[in-house]
Amino acid sequence: MHDLLDDYAQNNALRDTSPYIKMLLGLGSILISVSSTTPVAPLFVALTMSLATLILAKIPGRIYSRLLLVPLSFALISAAVVAFMHGSGQTLYSVELFGTTLHLQTDGVELAVLLIARTFGGMCSLFFIALTTPMIEIFATLKSLHIPESIIELSMMIYRYIFVFLDQADRIHSAQMMRLGDASARSSLTSFAMLSSVLFLSSWEQGERLIVAMDSRCYDGKLGLMEEENKAAPSQIIAVALYLIATATISVLSRNVSLL
């Protein structure tokens, strides 16, 4: 069927590790990545978090590289724009385009590299959380952080029905393709519009069936959470703390490092 992030979150080698420790590690790394002023710390984070995802959580490399390619391609495009449009300093390279001259200057290049490094570090950390922690444990963590219950309950149901609608969208899409719904650009557009409207209506109906289903089981405004949780081992807490301190130190020490 689908190849979803969720499937990996459910079955990976770090599945039973405490969600708190995984989220602390991921969020901590993201913060250090985006607050660092040079590319050194973010690149270190990107490398270590990738290793953690690939080796500790045993996520297949093929999947992981395909996942990273998406944000990375965005980062490269925007970095190129930033490199040419930004800054002052020594001109490294210039190019004639449509009658205007574009200059590549040191400041711009440094900013572009920093941008890529931060994106990369941040995405690697985020994918670490996404690939090792099932949504449901994230919900439990949010609850213990005193996020209002109605928001969490709503998110849980939205999460549950994403998969129902994904399946449905998939079926409708196949039905359209079978009857050449993508024969031309125009018919593709029409097919897409039809898919969207049908999906909207069926989600509405699903909502009504949901109310009946909840009512017939005596709904009284309560949706429980999984009670049991995996406690983090002291060694894990120490390891994560050491890692975050080390990364932060790298970030501070490398603040004056310049590429060019």
Next chain:
Amino acid sequence: MTKIIETRDLSYSYGDGTQALKGINISFERGKKVALVGPNGAGKSTLMLMMNGILRPSSGEVLFSGKPLRYDAASLRAIRRAVGMVFQNSDDQLFAPTVYQDVAFGPINLGFSPEKVKRYVGFALRYVGLCGYERRPPHHLSGGEKKRVAIAGILAMEPEVMILDEPTSNLDPASSEEIMDMLDELNHGGKTLIISTHDVELAYRWADEIILMKDGEVVRRGTGQEVFSDVDLIRDARLKQPLVVDIYLELMSRDIVRGSKPPRNILELCDLLQPKAREGTGASGKIYICDVDQIPGGEIQALIDRASVSFIGGMGTAAKALSERCSISLDFTYGVIDKCILKALTGKSALIMTSGGMVDHSQHRIQDYCRESGAEIEICSLSMRQDEIEKDMTG
């Protein structure tokens, strides 16, 4: 037999004026297995939705244990707890992100304490054979597993009556049979069961009573044999004869068999065709019945090795779980007693693995069969002591 649910002149019209039910007067007896059959649009689902107060009748009333249903919040809670409903599409019913949360939904909303919720969920999941699935999200389950979770979610609320709308639609044959076997187990545990189905074979074999509906009315109720031998009635209701009945009617018209009513199953059909076969003395095999709750897996394995057991049947969730644990391959997983009798009649020995009240049920069923048909099948119940079994096997 006491009546648990009753309807009086029950009518229902949808918003657009179509009359889904037209003055239904019907009663359901406690502890029975009832199947509602009928073509699409006969009003089966509408009737079911009325029995736990989801739909409110346009006129007439529904009675539960002799008292008319009221539609205030407290009464609705009480009736929905007592009459559990399993929907046709499991995805409609499983709305929580994990199996545990879904099964816990009812108990939590009934205001049980966290420990009690945990205990009830544990019990329900064990019952449907899904221990260890607590943390799985529903979209990672197969169709049969989803149906089991849906049933567990209702079981955790301890209903007296369970209503299942098309419980086997969209399931593969093995999963359907397992679900139906589980429903039998629930029925032995004292639950009243009402299902709706298009599957005539299933309804005929499983139900104590068939209620045939058409165009919002009950056209016939009775045992499977009564309802399904009426050829015209069945055709008008856009159903078909179960295969056994079809064969029986054809054999009757050729004067090959004679009987007052059609056989319920293959066992009865075989007896009709070959009534003398079992009079051969000593030819029939033994049937061993073992209670998996009392006898450890190793001992069962040893028995299978020593006694010449040719066929093994597993009845109920506990037996199936044990057979999986001890890698005992089961030849029969549904209709177990009948199949084992059939094998015993051909001189082979069979073992029925089961548990709880179904141990006695199996024994009585076989004894009843022997009394009615005059066959002699030796039953060896394995709740007796080991040395007795050995004596029994050697002697």
